[in-house]
Amino acid sequence: MIEELSATAAELEAASSEEILRWALARYSGSIVAACSFGGPSGMVLLDQLLALDRTVPIFYLDTELLHAETYAHIRAVAKKYDIAPIAVHPAIDLAAQAQSYGERLWDRDPDRCCGIRKIDAQRRYLSGYRAWISGIRRDQTSARARTPVVEWDRRFEIVKINPLARWSEREIWSYIETHNVPYNPLHDAGYGSIGCVPCTAPSTGAETRSGRWPGRAKTECGLHQS
Numbered sequence: 742m743i744e745e746l747s748a749t750a751a752e753l754e755a756a757s758s759e760e761i762l763r764w765a766l767a768r769y770s771g772s773i774v775a776a777c778s779f780g781g782p783s784g785m786v787l788l789d790q791l792l793a794l795d796r797t798v799p800i801f802y803l804d805t806e807l808l809h810a811e812t813y814a815h816i817r818a819v820a821k822k823y824d825i826a827p828i829a830v831h832p833a834i835d836l837a838a839q840a841q842s843y844g845e846r847l848w849d850r851d852p853d854r855c856c857g858i859r860k861i862d863a864q865r866r867y868l869s870g871y872r873a874w875i876s877g878i879r880r881d882q883t884s885a886r887a888r889t890p891v892v893e894w895d896r897r898f899e900i901v902k903i904n905p906l907a908r909w910s911e912r913e914i915w916s917y918i919e920t921h922n923v924p925y926n927p928l929h930d931a932g933y934g935s936i937g938c939v940p941c942t943a944p945s946t947g948a949e950t951r952s953g954r955w956p957g958r959a960k961t962e963c964g965l966h967q968s
């Protein structure tokens with residue numbers, strides 16, 4: 742399986758994002774989902790391209806219950822514009838139960854555990870019924886993502902992962918958004934390059950778009966893309 746996917750990734754390396762999506766939709770028809778965090782511009786391009794090809798693929802986001810009010814409003818606006826119903830994937834426990842089990846503000850003391858509960862475990866449960874998921878991550882986002890293949894075996898979730906935008910640059914993403922009038926999270930206009938949960942997101946401080954995530958910590962990933 743892994744060798745087969747590596748060969749496919751090599752074959753599709755020069756393909757356009759739409760061609761990669763077409764291949765994935767045909768190969769995993771009926772058992773593929775797409776992730777959109779609504780907290781970054783790439784996910785919006787992915788959603789726009791996907792919906793032009795297929796409107797039956799479930800589109801999900803991780804509702805940690807800690808997203809910005811602007812992000813929730815953005816999700817509602819996108820749902821209305823595209824006439825879709827994004828699926829909110831929730832953690833197994835709500836914030837009150839988390840505080841009872843692990844103490845208040847777990848994100849301040851142990852953000853890896855908090856992400857594990859509110860993002861990774863939730864996504865694992867959701868993906869367990871599918872064969873493939875589509876992500877909007879790109880190689881230029883962080884050094885950890887620099888080798889992202891366009892198709893891969895996701896060991897963390899034990900499922901095929903499709904990254905149609907892996908080769909795209911930040912500039913190309915924003916150019917597409919402008920050209921195609923794609924909606925984006927309004928917090929980008931306030932200096933936020935990448936938007937996650939309220940307690941762990943600040944405006945970007947450096948060249949990397951994810952520099953405002955977990956400010957003051959070495960942590961740069963929630964773990965969803967570390968296969």
Ligand code: SF4
Nearest residue numbers: 848852855856938941
């Ligand atoms: S980003 Fe922060 S608040 Fe959100 S799940 Fe991770 S640690 Fe918790």
